[in-house]
Amino acid sequence: xxxxxxxxxxxxxxxxxxxxxxxxxxxxxxxxxxxxxxxxxxxxxxxxxxxxxxxxxxxxxxxxxxxxxxxxxxxxxxxxxxxxxxxxxxxxxxxxxxxxxxxxxxxxxxxxxxxxxxxxxxxxxxxxxxxxxxxxxxxxxxxxxxxxxxxxxxxxxxxxxxxxxxxxxxxxxxxxxxxxxxxxxxxxxxxxxxxxxxxxxxxxxxxxxxxxxxxxxxxxxxxxxxxxxxxxxxxxxxxxxxxxxxxxxxxxxxxxxxxxxxxxxxxxxxxxxxxxxxxxxxxxxxxxxxxxxxxxxxxxxxxxxxxxxxxxxxxxxxxxxxxxxxxxxxxxxxxxxxxxxxxxxxxxxxxxxxxxxxxxxxxxxxxxxxxxxxxxxxxxxxxxxxxxxxxxxxx
Amino acid sequence: xxxxxxxxxxxxxxxxxxxxxxxxxxxxxxxxxxxxxxxxxxxxxxxxxxxxxxxxxxxxxxxxxxxxxxxxxxxxxxxxxxxxxxxxxxxxxxxxxxxxxxxxxxxxxxxxxxxxxxxxxxxxxxxxxxxxxxxxxxxxxxxxxxxxxxxxxxxxxxxxxxxxxxxxxxxxxxxxxxxxxxxxxxxxxxxxxxxxxxxxxxxxxxxxxxxxxx
Numbered sequence: 001x002x003x004x005x006x007x008x009x010x011x012x013x014x015x016x017x018x019x020x021x022x023x024x025x026x027x028x029x030x031x032x033x034x035x036x037x038x039x040x041x042x043x044x045x046x047x048x049x050x051x052x053x054x055x056x057x058x059x060x061x062x063x064x065x066x067x068x069x070x071x072x073x074x075x076x077x078x079x080x081x082x083x084x085x086x087x088x089x090x091x092x093x094x095x096x097x098x099x100x101x102x103x104x105x106x107x108x109x110x111x112x113x114x115x116x117x118x119x120x121x122x123x124x125x126x127x128x129x130x131x132x133x134x135x136x137x138x139x140x141x142x143x144x145x146x147x148x149x150x151x152x153x154x155x156x157x158x159x160x161x162x163x164x165x166x167x168x169x170x171x172x173x174x175x176x177x178x179x180x181x182x183x184x185x186x187x188x189x190x191x192x193x194x195x196x197x198x199x200x201x202x203x204x205x206x207x208x209x210x211x212x213x214x215x216x217x218x219x220x221x222x223x224x225x226x227x228x229x230x231x232x233x234x235x236x237x238x239x240x241x242x243x244x245x246x247x248x249x250x251x252x253x254x255x256x257x258x259x260x261x262x263x264x265x266x267x268x269x270x271x272x273x274x275x276x277x278x279x280x281x282x283x284x285x286x287x288x289x290x291x292x293x294x295x296x297x298x299x300x301x302x303x304x305x306x307x308x309x310x311x312x313x314x315x316x317x318x319x320x321x322x323x324x325x326x327x328x329x330x331x332x333x334x335x336x337x338x339x340x341x342x343x344x345x346x347x348x349x350x351x352x353x354x355x356x357x358x359x360x361x362x363x364x365x366x367x368x369x370x371x372x373x374x375x376x377x378x379x380x381x382x383x384x385x386x387x388x389x390x391x392x393x394x395x
Numbered sequence: 396x397x398x399x400x401x402x403x404x405x406x407x408x409x410x411x412x413x414x415x416x417x418x419x420x421x422x423x424x425x426x427x428x429x430x431x432x433x434x435x436x437x438x439x440x441x442x443x444x445x446x447x448x449x450x451x452x453x454x455x456x457x458x459x460x461x462x463x464x465x466x467x468x469x470x471x472x473x474x475x476x477x478x479x480x481x482x483x484x485x486x487x488x489x490x491x492x493x494x495x496x497x498x499x500x501x502x503x504x505x506x507x508x509x510x511x512x513x514x515x516x517x518x519x520x521x522x523x524x525x526x527x528x529x530x531x532x533x534x535x536x537x538x539x540x541x542x543x544x545x546x547x548x549x550x551x552x553x554x555x556x557x558x559x560x561x562x563x564x565x566x567x568x569x570x571x572x573x574x575x576x577x578x579x580x581x582x583x584x585x586x587x588x589x590x591x592x593x594x595x596x597x598x599x600x601x602x603x604x605x606x607x608x609x
Contacts, residue, residue: 025593
């Protein structure tokens with residue numbers, strides 16, 4: 001089959017690789033009908049993610065049709081149309097039972113690497129380095145899905161791929177970011193970073209009852225999208241002092257909740273970049289790692305700072321004093337995908353949201369090498385790339 | 396950071412490559428004498444061989460979301476151990492509390508010994524040790540307990556291996572791997588996956604075959 005493979009920094013190739021096979025009883029094989037490039041894939045592309053190996057198949061946002069199931073998978077059938085969560089969860093461990101799906105104990109075969117780093121390992125991920133399990137990703141014609149009787153969500157035929165594809169990561173990620181804000185009616189939420197996760201966080205904040213959402217970025221088309229698609233108020237941080245503006249816009253009180261959808265983009269050596277396994281940080285390709293500090297300082301007393309932006313290591317000059325003095329709540333972590341997918345599918349079916357609004361580029365799998373570059377360089381107003389295996393090569 | 400990277404780098408190196416080199420000397424010796432060097436006298440008394448600081452001691456603990464009785468039943472059937480303890484090829488129940496153990500040895504030559512159960516309290520503890528006169532002195536115990544008001548089971552494992560003699564100890568190191576604590580930790584991770592999830596997580600066919608349930 002054809003698959004998008006990592007070959008090194010800035011080197012992504014479409015190669016012919018062996019088709020995946022059922023390896024475990026609960027597996028399924030999915031024929032991919034749509035797959036997206038995530039901001040976090042750009043970190044791999046940039047050579048920042050350790051434990052990547054040449055030939056690794058990339059991609060963790062994908063959906064498709066079930067073409068094979070393992071003998072102990074009693075939930076999926078061949079022919080089912082499914083969207084697959086990027087985190088892999090067994091469904092039976094303490095964490096899965098507690099609905100903390102992204103912290104599954106049993107899905108990362110290389111958990112010991114993460115344990116060295118963090119004490120304990122989170123779940124395995126598709127196409128995101130050997131530290132997260134070494135699973136082949138979904139930017140391919142076919143993909144093996146472990147624990148497929150737990151993760152994949154069946155989607156109705158009436159919805160297009162583009163409407164449900166982002167249930168695989170960024171819509172639930174944005175939604176959990178907003179849910180973590182503990183929004184009550186009338187609240188004002190400020191969102192740093194208007195990449196795809198930021199865009200979904202904005203829409204989700206409104207879905208959850210926020211009265212106002214203030215979106216902060218510097219990329220004009222992203223601010224324009226937040227304004228036009230979500231009716232957010234926008235701030236270009238290169239043109240205004242964000243803290244002053246937020247204070248003024250909230251009557252001197254500050255936003256009730258702040259979302260850091262930027263994460264930490266570390267610069268410099270590869271060792272430094274180890275800290276930065278960021279999934280979401282490139283959603284806003286800022287070279288300013290100050291979003292979190294600014295969010296903590298801008299947040300009103302007793303408010304919540306929600307962090308979907310990914311951090312991988314240690315933080316310098318973290319204003320814990322400000323967080324303590326103001327009695328802030330900090331909430332963060334990888335998305336508990338399985339908890340949100342059915343509920344968000346309902347929202348899509350009811351027409352509350354059409355997630356396809358963020359797509360700017362629709363291409364074939366063969367276009368991946370060009371599209372990684374376009375996405376990284378923000379050329380051509382690129383916000384979100386969706387690839388369809390079998391689609392005509394555009395290059 | 397660096398620790399993790401270094402540890403990962405080490406893991407990427409072929410176990411067999413390193414170990415075959417280490418194993419070459421005793422293997423050649425065995426080819427001549429038909430016995431493992433330094434093991435000829437055997438371990439007359441397992442307890443003595445494993446007492447104090449002697450031998451390799453590894454301890455590990457895990458918690459599982461599985462009824463205690465299920466965990467106990469799985470462990471008590473010693474034949475199950477090779478399903479998640481990768482250094483074991485086979486454990487055979489000989490009846491009467493005795494069992495025959497086979498581990499991967501240097502150069503693909505298996506290391507074998509007999510063991511007897513010396514302590515057994517259902518749902519609480521099982522302990523075994525190699526019988527006197529074995530080529531390798533080994534013992535193990537597993538303690539079972541309940542946690543979280545009985546919703547979870549906890550397992551504490553203590554394994555001991557000892558062999559007299561330098562070269563034999565190196566051969567033993569082969570059996571136990573480069574880092575016995577790491578190996579046992581991975582074994583415990585696998586048994587947890589097996590009992591909770593019903594299968595051992597893997598990203599490649601090679602690992603799957605090791606942990607095959609069939």
